[in-house]
Structures are given as structure tokens and as C-alpha cells.
Amino acid sequence: MELYKRYVDVILMQKRTGDITPMYLIWENGQKYKIDKVLSRERRASPVGGCGMRYVCLIQGNRRNLYQEKDKWFIESHQP
């Protein structure tokens, strides 16, 4: 499946310990999606370009890769 790089707004929780967990992501049209679970967190390069901390997220039963690239967030989107 072809993937597309889409920068998104993200609502995060930063814990006392400094750890960051993405809670929601907000699509371009304002639609808010809850991140049900973060399955893994590793440094990775993305096939759509860029690299950073990759959060494999479960969103409404779908797995999506969300990346923290320097100070921005992007998703490997299935939608162009």
C-alpha cells in the first residue's frame, strides 16, 4: 500500500518523568482521533521521508505509524 507523509496536530501527555505519550491526533479537517494504545516506541526512519521517534499506534482498531520528527509530528497516512 502506498503511504503518504502528513503532518498532524497532536495532543500529548507529558508525565512527571518526562516521558511523552501521544493521546489524540487531529486531522487537517479538524477531526480528532483518539489513540487507543501505543504499541511500541522506537527511533526509526520512515519510508515516506524523515526520521525520528516512531510510535506505533492503535487508532479505532487500525495500526498507524506516528513520528516525532524534531519538533513536529507526522503520520504515514493511507490517504493521500
Place this chain on the structure above:
Amino acid sequence: MEDKVIFHIDINHCYAQIEEMKYPELRFIPMAVGGHEEKRHGIILAKNDLAKKAGIKTGESLREAYEKCPDLLIIPPAYNDYIYYSHEIRKLYQEYTDHVEPFGLDEAWLDFTGSQLIYGDPCMTAGRIQQRVLQEFGLTVSVGISWNKAFAKLGSDLKKPSGMTVITRDNYKKIVWPLPASDLLYVGYATEKKLRSRGVYTIGQLANYPVRWLKESMGIAGEVISAFANGEDRSNVAETFFRTPVKSVGNAMTLIHDVNDADELRPAMYVLCEAVASRLKDHDMEGSVISVSARSGGLDWYGKQRKIPQPTNVSEEILKTAMELIEESYDFSIPLRAAGVSVSQLHPWHSKRQLSLFTDEEAYDDALRIDTAMDRIRSRYGFYSVRRACTLIDRPLTEFDPKGDHTVYPIGYFRGRKLSDGII
């Protein structure tokens, strides 16, 4: 003593590869990272594989490059990204040893000697590092492994991309000695020419050439390259947090247009001197030798330096001496294209100053206060928020921020250490 295990890791055509990582579609077209043509420092800084196939060479002008390959895409450098990723990759190296010595943005030496007890086989670990850099940063690196830094560096150049070359005491004569002498660290164009005139073309010939002659004609550098060629480089990989003491602070600039006399140049020199003064203050230093360099449109360099009676880090004082030096060393018969100022013989900055009968201390105090106020305003509101009125006369000429626009990595193999410190 047991031999060391030293890695030299090189990010293959670093700037171009980072751009490809950011924008994968660039992998399928000839692309190069190059300077700004309109700012007149337009040269190729790095190229991708397709550009290399088209014959593009690092260091050539953008015009030459376009002639060879009209479809070439040139991307302006994003230094902040290159610095960011190279630091992140260095952090990865630091997981394996506390001796990581960077050499420019794209290269580093790692001393793996002690880490073998933890990580085991050096080749396996080097392979693991290559794999991790690819997986985590999307970049290929090539590795050279040897018992000394000079051969490790040579090794990383032999197989690209993602290559690994191990140079041991058993195989170095076979691998290293047939290579041209110019491949060796510290053998530049001038040295190569001298060696050639004596019939020395390869590293092997250099290794077997009498050191006495090399020393006679090249001084200590002759001894150094002979030792390098024989694998006797015993210099250590610096500890990760080693910082070379600052020896001089300087800035240089290719001007947006050529200038025809000293008065026209003065505002641009002001900007350079302000940057140098501000950086000196950041380091808590002041210096007593001021040097200028000037390059004509014909690309010849002129330079002159002078010791001043009182060390300084005030832009007004640096400018005064710098302009005197420019006027003495350059007659503007050919318009001036580039200029630079630097301050050396640095001492820690004492806010107490030896008073002199012949200097106007009040003027000094005023100039220092102006500098400090400008630095504070700029650090808060940006470089262009405050400027000297004289820089408004010719805005394009003075519209550059030498302190903020460029991060210069002055690199030298000896990094402020002396030969007597046990390099060879």
C-alpha cells in the same frame, strides 16, 4: 602494548543523503546540495549517486555543474538539519564508547578498544552500528577499522556505500600501500606535488622513503606522514566531551557585490567586527592580535595582522585596526570581493583593564556598553532588530548575520594538541 581497535565512520555524501532521507523522491533524480548562486558562493557541497554518475564533482561551481547536467536539481543547504542529525547519530555512537571524536559533521573516530569486553567482536558491532544508523536515520555509513586513526580513516573510504574495511597489521601492506599517497590524511595538494617530484606516488613508497629526507624538505609534517604511512600513528581518539581551547575567533564573508574603496567596505567590516566581538564576549575572551584577509575579484588573497597594545573584544576597536590593516594591505586597484577579520592571542576577559595614558577610556567604556546593549537586544529580538546607521547606506552589502547564519566547524587533526603530546 596491545593494539587499539579504532573505527572511523563516515556518513556517505552526508548533506545529499540527509536531503534524500527527508525527501525520498530525490533518490530518483540527479541532485546536489549547493551554495546560493546569487550570494556568490555557489559551489556543489554534496551530490547524490545519479549526480555523481553525471560527472558532478564536489567543490565545482554551480555553473560548471549545470553545463554537465542541465537537469540537475540544486538544493540550498539546510545546515541546521545536518547539524541536528549528525549530533543524533553521534549520540548513537556514544552508546558504544565514551571516546567519540568528530571530524567535521559527517565523520567520527570511535575508540572501541575497551568496549570489546562489553560488545565483543568489533566487526559485528560495526555492522550493527551500520544497520542501526540505516534503520533509525535512513542513512548509510561506511566504516574503517584499524589499530590507528590514519588507517581507520583510509579504510572507511575504500568501500562505499555501507562498506566495511578492516586493516590489520597482516594486510595493511596489501591494502594500504598500493593506494595513492594523496589518500593519506595530511597529504594535501602541495605535499603530494613535493612527493611526486621525488618519485613517491603511493603510500607504500612513502612508507619506505627515508624519513630524514621527508623531514628536511617538509619539517615535522614529513615525519608525521611517514609515520602515518607505516601505521605508526599513535594518537588517541579524543574523549567525547573534549573541547579544543579556542585559539582565535574570526568571520569572513563573500560580499554581495564587489567594493571599490575602503569607505564602501567599512559598513560590511562593521558587521563582521560586531560578530567577532560578540563571539569573543560569548567565550569570555579578549584578544590582542587583529588580522584581516581580503580577496580580490581575481581571487588572490591578501592578509595582514597587527598586535595592539591592549587586548580587546569591542567591535569599535577591532574595526579601527582592521580598517587600518585593509587600507595598508589592499589598494583597491582590483575591486574587493571578500573580506575577513579575526582576533587571536586570546586571554580570559577581565572586566578590569590596565589604564593607559594614551587611550580614551571613556570612549572604550561607551563602545563596550553599546556592544553589550546591541548583543542583548539581538539575543532577544533577533539579529536585524538593531543595527548601526552606517549599515543602512548599502543595505544589501550589510544584510548578513555572520554570527547566526553559519556554524563553522574549524577542524584540524591535531585539534589544538601539540606533536609533543604524543601524537606519533
